[in-house]
Each structure stands twice: as C-alpha cells, then as structure tokens.
Amino acid sequence: MRKPLLALSVLAGVVVTAAAPAAAAPTDSTVVTFAIGTANLEIFAPHSVNLGSTFAGTPIQGAIGPVQVVDARAALTATWVATVSSTEFSTGTGSAAETIPPALIEYWSGPLVSSTGSGTFVPGQPTQADAVTLSVPRTAFSKTSGSGNNSATWNPTIRVNVPATVVAGTYSATVTHSVA
Template sequence: MGASLFIPAAPAVALPSGETIVTFDVTAGSLDITVPAGPVDLGSAPPGGTLTGELGEVSVSDTRGGEDSVWVARAYGSIFTSGALEIPPTAISYWSGEATAEAGGGTFTPGQPAAGDAVPLSFFATPITVFSHSGGTGGSTATWIPNLILRIPITAQVGTYTGTVGHSVA
C-alpha cells in the first residue's frame, strides 16, 4: 500500500465583527382625543353669579406618522337644562391654558393661553378652537387642563343644571 498523506483542516477563523440586517415597518396610527369622563361639578351660585372650575385633562395623540403632524382641537357646549329650564352654552367661557405636557416636533398653540383670553362656548355646529399643532413629522401629543367660567344669567331659575362640554380633533 501506498503512503497516505494527512493534511489537517485549517481551523475556523472568527471575524472581529459582523452585521445582521434588521427590518421593521412603521404603520399609520390614528388621531385621537381623550376627555374627562365627568361629571364635573362647578358648584353653586345665585342668578347673576359666576362659577369657575377646571374641566380636567384633555389630551390629543397623533400617531398617524405623516410628513406633517397637523391637527386642531375644538370645543363646544350643549344647552344646560334643569327640567324645562335652560341655560345656553354661551353662558360658559372656556380657556385652554398652556400645555401641561407635549411631545413631538413642531409648534403647539393654545387657543386661550390665559383667563383673559376665555371664549364663550357655542353649539356643536360652530365649535371654538382650543388647541392646535403644526409642523413636525411623525406624531405629536399635547395635554392641557381647560378652565370653565360660568356666568349664570340673571334670569336663571333655581335648579340643578346638566349639559355637556364636548371636544373634537381633526
């Protein structure tokens, strides 16, 4: 028999670094507004009196992921009733105040930054602008705590009045 030649296998060589390709998708989210559940009690006062109080946290979340995160939040009121008695939403003024929290690029603009900027509420068909955002990319969030100022009409009659303050965002 002939001689066999044995050649040992070369050992595996480890590289000093390596890379792995990773992929993922960013999907479009939504534009949402969160409001206090209530009820919110502003207290009591006689005809011609004034009541003030915080509504609670209102938040807008824009996770649509667009090239420009633009939105406008609006508020409106209903007729406040006590049985057959009514007080119009215009008896309540709204001021947003500054944002208590915000995230994302762009410009956040309160509709009524201070009490002196308060605006009477109107019906759903003609809501008032209470907060807005423009610029920035991707998404944004803002939270504010609006204040309500109720000027009870001098013609109001005694009763417990109930109505709503609504918000929308687009």
C-alpha cells in the first residue's frame, strides 16, 4: 500500500508547486519633468494720435486708439494693473511756451474691447461719466483674478479742457500707459 501513498504525495507536490506565485520581474521608475517657460508682461499703445483742432475755450476729445496688455507670464495668479498718466500739453519753447496742465486732461478707458484667457478684467473708467483727470497717475484697466496667459484690449478716450486764455499753436503731450 505504499505505492499509492507515494504517488499521492508526488501529485500533491506538483499541485503545490504549480499554485505558488511566479517571481515578480525587477522594476525601476523614471521621473519625467519639463518646464513651462515664461515671457513678459507687456503693454502696447499707439505711438501718436492727432485729436484735430479746436478753439480756445472749447474742449477737444478723441479716442487714443487700442491699448493692449499681453500677459505671457503663465502665472498661477495672473493679475495686473495698467496705469495711465500724462505730461502737460505745451506749445512753443522756453519763456514763450504755453501749457495746459494735466488737471485739465480727462481720461476714460471705456469697456473691454477684447480679451483672451480666463479671469476678471476691470475697466478703470467704463463710461464718459466715470472720466478722471490725469493730474495724478490713474488705473486704466486691471485684471483681478485668473491664471495663465491672457490679454486685454480697450480703446480709451481723452478730453482736453482747453482754457479760453491759451494762445494759438499745436499742443502736444505724452500720455503714458504702464502695467505691473
């Protein structure tokens, strides 16, 4: 009777061997990285604009043309503020110069004309009723929330309240838009 017991033991050994898990293959991991580059925060405005002509004591106004902020910083918090300021309008030179101070220059950004990216874009002065003087730098436009690359374009208007006491001539000033 020993033969059947031996055969049963051999068969059980085969079954046990077949049921054992296979050895796992060796593994290794690779960490893969890449970088997202950043660019600049820039602002673009027309190089010059001619408002036309008027008479002493009569205001003159017109659109400056499209002003655009391009934010290519790819920032997690992509907020910015664009400001506007102006020099005095002047004509002539030296002691013969005639000026119109920035306190007589009004500005309003108007609404957003176009935008890209996500977030909240806020006009500084959405309507003519919101116009501000440029006696001090003013907020022209801002982006208060959002992330990633974005852009905003607006078409501001400027009004010069020409005093009745100015002399005839061609007046010029520099209106500066900046962004930070």
